[in-house]
Amino acid sequence: MVESFTIKNYMSYRDPVELSFLASKKEKASALPPEWYQEIDGKRILRLLLCVGLNGTGKTKMIEALQYLRMLAVYKPEKPTDRPAYRPFLLDEQSRYEPSELSLTYYINNTCHYYYIKVSEKRIEEEILKQISPNILLYHRSYNSETDTVSIKFGSDSDISKSTQQALKLTVIQNSSVLSVFGSLNLESQSLKANYDFFNQHISLIRKSSNQKIADKLKTGNLERDLRIKNLLLQLLKDVGTNVCDYEVDELTFNLSDIEKNIPEMLFRQIQREHPDGQISQKTLRLIHSTPLGNKSLDDSYESLGTMNIIKLLLVMYDVVIGRKCSCIDEIEYGIHTKALDFLLKMYLTIADNCQFVVTTHDLSLLKSKNLRRDAVRMFEKDEYGVTQIKRKYVHNTMNFVNAYEKILDEQLGLMAESLDSLSKYRGLIQTFYDEFEGDKRE
Incomplete structure (x- = not known):
C-alpha cells in the first residue's frame, strides 16, 4: 500500500x-x-x-x-x-x-x-x-x-x-x-x-488492452482461474444491464510454415523468434446474448465499446486485487456509462484488500455518488506559469460537492459554454476560412 x-x-x-x-x-x-x-x-x-x-x-x-x-x-x-x-x-x-x-x-x-x-x-x-x-x-x-x-x-x-x-x-x-x-x-x-x-x-x-489480449486473459489455460473470472464477469454484465449470458473463447492454431511465403523474410524471422515452437495461436472472444428468440452469439468486433471496456476494467480490477497492486488508470470512464462505472468502483471497494487504484476522470457525475469519500478526490490545477498543483479541498457531506468543485476550478470554460454570444467569434473565423477557400478555388 x-x-x-x-x-x-x-x-x-x-x-x-x-x-x-x-x-x-x-x-x-x-x-x-x-x-x-x-x-x-x-x-x-x-x-x-x-x-x-x-x-x-x-x-x-x-x-x-x-x-x-x-x-x-x-x-x-x-x-x-x-x-x-x-x-x-x-x-x-x-x-x-x-x-x-x-x-x-x-x-x-x-x-x-x-x-x-x-x-x-x-x-x-x-x-x-x-x-x-x-x-x-x-x-x-x-x-x-x-x-x-x-x-x-x-x-x-x-x-x-x-x-x-x-x-x-x-x-x-x-x-x-x-x-x-x-x-x-x-x-x-x-x-x-x-x-x-x-x-x-x-x-x-x-494501458488499454486490445480485444485479442482480452481473449488471452479470459482463456489462460488455468481452468480454475478462468472459471472464477467467468463467474465474476457474467454476474457483473448482468448487474449492469446487459443481456450477455455467456461467452466462449475460440482458439485457432496454425504453423508458421503456412505463412512463410506470404510475408517478407525479415518479418517472418521476427515472428519465428517470438514463436520458437513454430506455431501461432490466435484467440477470438464471442459473447452470447439472451434474447426472446433464443441465445445468439456475436463476435467481439460487433460488441459495443461500453461492453468491451467493462470487461477490460473488470479484468484490470481482478489483476489489481489478486496481485495486491497500486495501479493507475487514465480516463477510467472511457466508453462506460456513469452508473455502470459507479457500480464497478463500489464493487472494487467491496473486494479490495491491500490494493489501490488511482484513476483520472472527466466524469463529474461520479462526484455525486452517495458513498463518495470527499477526502478521496484530488483536484489538479495549473497556474499561469504552467505549473501543476494537486489540491485536496475537504467538503462536508451535507454540501453539494460538484458545485464546490466547479467553483474551485476555473469557471471561464463553463461560462463560455453557457453563453452562445461568446461563441460567435468562431463563426467569424470559420467564415474567414470559407471565404479564403472559395477564393482559392476561383483562382
Missing part, C-alpha cells in the same frame, strides 16, 4: 507536489463505509483516489511520473553509456537544468518504507532507501562531482551482507539505481528483494 508520492521538477510539476493516500482526519471512521480505506499502523490509507481537473492540468503526467519512478527502480540500463530518461519542467530557464526528484512512502507487510531518487540529464545523482518504523537505513547512494564517482553507504542495522554490499559497490554505475542492479544480479538480501519486488510487481500503469 502506498501512503504518499512526491514529485518535483518532472514535466509540469516544477515545485514539490504530494499525492497523498491518507484519509482526512475530519472524516469520522463511522461516517462513510470503511471499504474506502485500510488501517495500517494507526493510519487510514485510501484504496481509491479520484483525480479530476481540466484538460492539460497534469493528471496523466502524475500517472506517468509514478511509472517513471518504477522504471528507475527496477530497470537497469543495457549500456554503461546510456543516460537516464530526464523530463524536467521546461517553461522556465532554471528548472530545465535542475534534477528531477521523486519519492514514495509505502508499506510492505505493514512495515513503512521510503524510497527517494534524484535524476539529472547525465546520471542518477542520489538514491535513498530506508525503513521508517523502526528507522533503519538500507542504503544511501550519492554522486561525488569532484571525483566523478558513485558511493554507497549501507546502514549498519540492515540485513545486507558484506558480500552483497561489495558486489553492489562494484556494479552500480552513474546511470543505474541500486535496486535495479540488485534485481539483475543473484544477490541475497530479504529487505532489498522485498522492495525490488514491490516496485516490480505491485506498481503498475494500466
Whole structure:
C-alpha cells in the first residue's frame, strides 16, 4: 500500500507536489463505509483516489511520473553509456537544468518504507532507501562531482551482507539505481528483494488492452482461474444491464510454415523468434446474448465499446486485487456509462484488500455518488506559469460537492459554454476560412 508520492521538477510539476493516500482526519471512521480505506499502523490509507481537473492540468503526467519512478527502480540500463530518461519542467530557464526528484512512502507487510531518487540529464545523482518504523537505513547512494564517482553507504542495522554490499559497490554505475542492479544480479538480501519486488510487481500503469489480449486473459489455460473470472464477469454484465449470458473463447492454431511465403523474410524471422515452437495461436472472444428468440452469439468486433471496456476494467480490477497492486488508470470512464462505472468502483471497494487504484476522470457525475469519500478526490490545477498543483479541498457531506468543485476550478470554460454570444467569434473565423477557400478555388 502506498501512503504518499512526491514529485518535483518532472514535466509540469516544477515545485514539490504530494499525492497523498491518507484519509482526512475530519472524516469520522463511522461516517462513510470503511471499504474506502485500510488501517495500517494507526493510519487510514485510501484504496481509491479520484483525480479530476481540466484538460492539460497534469493528471496523466502524475500517472506517468509514478511509472517513471518504477522504471528507475527496477530497470537497469543495457549500456554503461546510456543516460537516464530526464523530463524536467521546461517553461522556465532554471528548472530545465535542475534534477528531477521523486519519492514514495509505502508499506510492505505493514512495515513503512521510503524510497527517494534524484535524476539529472547525465546520471542518477542520489538514491535513498530506508525503513521508517523502526528507522533503519538500507542504503544511501550519492554522486561525488569532484571525483566523478558513485558511493554507497549501507546502514549498519540492515540485513545486507558484506558480500552483497561489495558486489553492489562494484556494479552500480552513474546511470543505474541500486535496486535495479540488485534485481539483475543473484544477490541475497530479504529487505532489498522485498522492495525490488514491490516496485516490480505491485506498481503498475494500466494501458488499454486490445480485444485479442482480452481473449488471452479470459482463456489462460488455468481452468480454475478462468472459471472464477467467468463467474465474476457474467454476474457483473448482468448487474449492469446487459443481456450477455455467456461467452466462449475460440482458439485457432496454425504453423508458421503456412505463412512463410506470404510475408517478407525479415518479418517472418521476427515472428519465428517470438514463436520458437513454430506455431501461432490466435484467440477470438464471442459473447452470447439472451434474447426472446433464443441465445445468439456475436463476435467481439460487433460488441459495443461500453461492453468491451467493462470487461477490460473488470479484468484490470481482478489483476489489481489478486496481485495486491497500486495501479493507475487514465480516463477510467472511457466508453462506460456513469452508473455502470459507479457500480464497478463500489464493487472494487467491496473486494479490495491491500490494493489501490488511482484513476483520472472527466466524469463529474461520479462526484455525486452517495458513498463518495470527499477526502478521496484530488483536484489538479495549473497556474499561469504552467505549473501543476494537486489540491485536496475537504467538503462536508451535507454540501453539494460538484458545485464546490466547479467553483474551485476555473469557471471561464463553463461560462463560455453557457453563453452562445461568446461563441460567435468562431463563426467569424470559420467564415474567414470559407471565404479564403472559395477564393482559392476561383483562382
